[in-house]
Amino acid sequence: TGDAHHEYEVEQIxxxxxxxxxxxxxxxxxxYPVEQATWEPRSSLDNAAD
Known part of the structure; x- marks a missing residue:
């Protein structure tokens, strides 16, 4: 057992x-479809590529 830590790739802001x-x-x-877009604080995107 273990905590699954998923990282998703940002396609577009x-x-x-x-x-x-x-x-x-x-x-x-x-x-994922745009209907599943989520509001995220900047801190959640710190690992996102520029």
């Missing part, structure tokens, strides 16, 4: 917003 003072990005994940 769709939008940017400030939510309760935190900048978030609407991330379209590679291999």
């Amino acid at each position: 769709v939008k940017k917003r400030t939510h309760y003072g935190v900048i978030q990005y609407l991330v379209k994940w590679k291999g």
Whole structure:
């Protein structure tokens, strides 16, 4: 047993917003439809390639 740590590849940043003072990005994940895009804080994207 072990904690599965999945890393997903960012395909595109769709939008940017400030939510309760935190900048978030609407991330379209590679291999997933845009309907499954999620709002992520910048800190969650620190490992993303530039």
